[in-house]
Amino acid sequence: MNEDIEEKTESLFETPSLEAQSRMCEAMLFASAESLTIRDMEERMPQGCNASKALEHLRALYENRGVKLVKTGGSWAFRTAPDLGFLMRQEMVERRKLSRAAIETLAIIAYHQPATRAEIESIRGVSASRGTIDQLLELEWVKFGRRKTTPGRPVTFMVTEKFLDHFGLESVMDLPGLSDLRAAGLLANQLPPNDRLRENDEESDSDQPSFFED
Amino acid sequence: MNEDIEEKTESLFETPSLEAQSRMCEAMLFASAESLTIRDMEERMPQGCNASKALEHLRALYENRGVKLVKTGGSWAFRTAPDLGFLMRQEMVERRKLSRAAIETLAIIAYHQPATRAEIESIRGVSASRGTIDQLLELEWVKFGRRKTTPGRPVTFMVTEKFLDHFGLESVMDLPGLSDLRAAGLLANQLPPNDRLRENDEESDSDQPSFFED
Amino acid sequence: MSEDEFDSGIDIANVSDRMSPDTLLVNIDGYEGPLDLLLVMARSQKVDLRKISILQLAMQYLSFIEQASALRIELAADYLVMAAWLAYLKSRLLLPPDPAHGEPDGEELAAHLAFQLKRLQAMRDAAAKLMARGQLGQDFFCRGIPEDVSRIRKVTYGASLLDLMQGYARIRTRDEFRPYVMSRDSVFTLEQALERMRRLIGFAGSWTDISSYLPDTSSSDGKRRRSATASTFAAALELVKEGNVEIRQKEAFAAIELRLKDQSLE
Numbered sequence: 001m002n003e004d005i006e007e008k009t010e011s012l013f014e015t016p017s018l019e020a021q022s023r024m025c026e027a028m029l030f031a032s033a034e035s036l037t038i039r040d041m042e043e044r045m046p047q048g049c050n051a052s053k054a055l056e057h058l059r060a061l062y063e064n065r066g067v068k069l070v071k072t073g074g075s076w077a078f079r080t081a082p083d084l085g086f087l088m089r090q091e092m093v094e095r096r097k098l099s100r101a102a103i104e105t106l107a108i109i110a111y112h113q114p115a116t117r118a119e120i121e122s123i124r125g126v127s128a129s130r131g132t133i134d135q136l137l138e139l140e141w142v143k144f145g146r147r148k149t150t151p152g153r154p155v156t157f158m159v160t161e162k163f164l165d166h167f168g169l170e171s172v173m174d175l176p177g178l179s180d181l182r183a184a185g186l187l188a189n190q191l192p193p194n195d196r197l198r199e200n201d202e203e204s205d206s207d208q209p210s211f212f213e214d
Numbered sequence: 215m216n217e218d219i220e221e222k223t224e225s226l227f228e229t230p231s232l233e234a235q236s237r238m239c240e241a242m243l244f245a246s247a248e249s250l251t252i253r254d255m256e257e258r259m260p261q262g263c264n265a266s267k268a269l270e271h272l273r274a275l276y277e278n279r280g281v282k283l284v285k286t287g288g289s290w291a292f293r294t295a296p297d298l299g300f301l302m303r304q305e306m307v308e309r310r311k312l313s314r315a316a317i318e319t320l321a322i323i324a325y326h327q328p329a330t331r332a333e334i335e336s337i338r339g340v341s342a343s344r345g346t347i348d349q350l351l352e353l354e355w356v357k358f359g360r361r362k363t364t365p366g367r368p369v370t371f372m373v374t375e376k377f378l379d380h381f382g383l384e385s386v387m388d389l390p391g392l393s394d395l396r397a398a399g400l401l402a403n404q405l406p407p408n409d410r411l412r413e414n415d416e417e418s419d420s421d422q423p424s425f426f427e428d
Numbered sequence: 429m430s431e432d433e434f435d436s437g438i439d440i441a442n443v444s445d446r447m448s449p450d451t452l453l454v455n456i457d458g459y460e461g462p463l464d465l466l467l468v469m470a471r472s473q474k475v476d477l478r479k480i481s482i483l484q485l486a487m488q489y490l491s492f493i494e495q496a497s498a499l500r501i502e503l504a505a506d507y508l509v510m511a512a513w514l515a516y517l518k519s520r521l522l523l524p525p526d527p528a529h530g531e532p533d534g535e536e537l538a539a540h541l542a543f544q545l546k547r548l549q550a551m552r553d554a555a556a557k558l559m560a561r562g563q564l565g566q567d568f569f570c571r572g573i574p575e576d577v578s579r580i581r582k583v584t585y586g587a588s589l590l591d592l593m594q595g596y597a598r599i600r601t602r603d604e605f606r607p608y609v610m611s612r613d614s615v616f617t618l619e620q621a622l623e624r625m626r627r628l629i630g631f632a633g634s635w636t637d638i639s640s641y642l643p644d645t646s647s648s649d650g651k652r653r654r655s656a657t658a659s660t661f662a663a664a665l666e667l668v669k670e671g672n673v674e675i676r677q678k679e680a681f682a683a684i685e686l687r688l689k690d691q692s693l694e
Contacts (some may be wrong), residue, residue, distance in 0.1 A: 022280070023279060027281055027301055028302075030280065031294055065237060066241035087241060089258075133224065157291060
């Protein structure tokens with residue numbers, strides 16, 4: 001039985017060309033609203049196909065088209081070109097409005113991930129209401145990460161591929177302003193070393209340490 | 215993002231190029247939940263656009279791609295290329311072992327064919343469930359043989375070519391004998407030293423001249 | 429998510445409204461905790477945010493708390509905790525540091541608060557930037573007519589020749605135990621032999637070959653004959669033991685003979 005199936009598969013598709021493979025990826029991605037992983041695609045393609053190569057080929061083909069091949073996290077999808085959003089008013093999805101708390105929490109998780117509830121609370125200076133993180137989990141923008149190895153082994157939160165897909169990010173590294181925030185020491189959980197603050201003091205020629213540089 | 219939109223807004227005043235128009239059609243057709251008419255598209259496009267021309271351009275672009283631009287009735291839509299339909303079906307082949315009852319029944323039919331249900335039951339010492347033989351018939355590993363001439367004219371079962379194929383046998387005569395099984399360690403040690411089973415087989419076969427009729 | 433909606437909480441234009449004591453007190457629920465309140469106050473302090481003084485901020489916060497308590501407005505515990513901490517911070521900042529006490533330097537505490545405020549502001553800015561990005565379903569779109577992948581579950585049954593042979597061997601091995609039960613037919617038991625001999629021995633006045641006591645059928649069936657011979661011999665020994673019969677054999681492999689014991693000799 002086993003042999004039968006393999007035989008059949010082989011005889012139907014004799015090592016498809018890169019062109020043929022990229023057609024297959026194109027068809028699968030076009031047909032799906034969700035993004036697909038390399039594995040998703042290769043499982044459906046004939047044996048011996050290399051979806052990664054086919055996708056690179058395809059990505060070049062869709063450069064400057066009305067539809068773009070985008071990569072988010074480990075998966076791929078076609079999305080309409082961002083400059084053509086104005087044509088799609090009818091397709092716009094009514095979004096549930098997120099509370100300010102939820103948006104801030106989301107940003108904190110994205111920029112600090114993996115982040116514990118305690119870290120989120122310490123940054124926001126307020127205890128997180130139960131509903132805030134739940135709402136983000138429900139949207140599937142946030143998921144549980146690994147537990148911290150610190151005492152109490154608290155759970156952590158991370159953003160999901162769906163989050164990246166939603167905001168058109170290839171990875172969390174592409175979060176706006178990430179490197180500036182990191183350079184400014186604002187993604188650390190600890191107060192940056194004193195000397196940095198002293199420098200700020202000098203600049204602000206005041207007795208008190210300054211903040212809000214901009 | 216902002217810049218993109220501004221650029222777009224500016225270009226609204228002059229008719230976009232054919233290239234730009236076909237990008238628009240491409241994006242709309244991709245994102246729309248329904249197929250779109252020329253009119254639907256032109257209503258959403260900047261003034262002076264000619265969707266028909268843009269679509270012809272687009273259709274050529276998608277010639278031989280994994281996705282086809284098709285016109286049905288008066289409206290347009292993208293469809294998976296017909297030859298790639300197989301990608302939209304994911305066959306999940308689940309391999310299961312035959313049940314013990316089915317294997318035993320199959321073995322009895324193979325070694326004793328043509329075998330009646332009563333014979334199978336007497337050898338297994340258990341009454342055969344309807345499903346067991348049905349399953350073997352469905353797998354096309356077993357077929358009906360001729361009826362016995364004994365009272366009641368019971369139907370007999372025989373193995374098929376497909377059975378031989380599956381097990382890599384040229385004929386049932388190639389089935390290993392009991393002494394082979396013992397030599398291979400497949401028979402329990404407590405068997406008597408002489409091949410009594412063989413004797414028994416021959417005895418019981420004596421009234422069935424057409425054993426291994428093929 | 430519109431930018432307006434997000435910004436409403438920290439819109440500077442709003443701050444003066446929110447800072448008027450009445451609004452502030454009425455809208456206390458509108459603040460996301462003491463840090464948020466401090467941030468709003470900090471932003472209202474000066475146009476040039478660099479000139480913000482933590483000391484001034486602490487005093488401003490404390491006077492707000494005082495006003496609130498004068499109006500008998502119940503404040504959440506964390507606002508009061510912050511007030512207590514800021515009062516402490518204020519004293520640390522106003523009094524010269526006491527090196528004898530191992531207490532933290534007021535400036536360090538202030539720096540930490542400044543860092544917290546700065547970090548919160550940074551996260552708010554980042555959140556605003558994130559929300560200002562193009563979003564799926566708003567600015568770019570996924571496929572409108574997705575085709576479902578139909579999953580076809582196909583079950584194939586498999587068995588190897590080994591399975592088949594093991595199956596057959598299993599049945600035949602099981603069979604092997606049956607003949608022991610069935611072969612009882614060809615067994616002539618000791619009891620049967622005894623009963624037969626007791627009936628026949630009365631006629632044996634002189635020495636008689638033991639084989640003459642075997643049942644008639646035994647000649648046709650080898651197995652039964654063997655069984656009968658053994659049982660008859662054992663039965664004979666039993667009768668000898670009982671003292672009714674004598675047994676003899678002239679030499680090895682010679683005929684075994686029996687005769688009724690002469691009772692008169694005893």
